Amino acid sequence: MPRSFLVKKHLSNKKPDYAVLQDSKKYEVMTESPSSKLRTLHPHQTVFPAPHHVISAPIGSLDSGMYLPPQHPSVPMDGPVLAFTYPVTPIALRDVQPVLSTLEPFQHSHSDPDEKLTVSQLQPGTSGQERRDGCLDCQKSYFTFSSLSKQRNLPCEWQCQKYFSCKYCDKEYVSLGALKMHIRTHTLPCVCKLCGKAFSRPWLLQGHIRTHTGEKPFSCPHCTRAFADRSNLRAHLQTHSEIKKYQCRSCLKTFSRISLLSKHEEAGCCPMSRSLYCQSQD
């Protein structure tokens, strides 16, 4: 599966208003009622806001903020889900643990596997009290999410793995570096001095600058053409290849690029079926 197919596009096919996004309050601790932010992602999956008094931490050198997971990929879609929705901090659950340990125990309830955790079932104990009777059924209390999740039989990854979400969109990453890289696509820190166009990464800016300078460092070995972009050279090389990678399942016509095949399909040759994808071995 091509990686880019996994990338969500902006529905409007337009870039978000980064100025507005940047100007928003990034890291404040939410204090509104948890129920006001409750939202449903799945018939059996509900995302809950962070306990409003629990977590706050400086972002440090991050480009922008992120928050704890709205959902975790290792959590079965039909299973119970415990998550946060607020742009709080880049803290994984195991990092939350010591923070929570200084706060209050969490309660849980015994319930059917399909039953969703609710705010009332996951609520902090009475402030300042050494409560050990957090569980509504077994009277156990849990000072950490880890302990609570073990009691709830949540997946190990959910208990242990770092997990970061972009505050600008729905994307989630298991590494902070990956998230910071992604956030650059929102903040666009690399600006062309010649035209002011902004890019997410320096090498994208370099490629753009070639459009100003006319530099074309990527030459075709089969003809005299040269390109400023390696990907464009690769696409060009397909024009020299006798083997077209993309074949229409209906008429067996072959194309050098999948975009051409897509156009062919959209034109009405075989609209009801995806065509063969003949991956070359070169």
Place this chain on the structure above:
DNA sequence: CTGGGGACGGGGCCC
């Protein structure tokens, strides 16, 4: 409608 070029996006990998 097709073929191809130009510009660019984004995740992963490597150092």
Place this chain on the structure above:
DNA sequence: CGGGCCCCGTCCCCA
């Protein structure tokens, strides 16, 4: 952990 680069892709435009 960050930067550079690679790979795979899309979108737009034009002949």
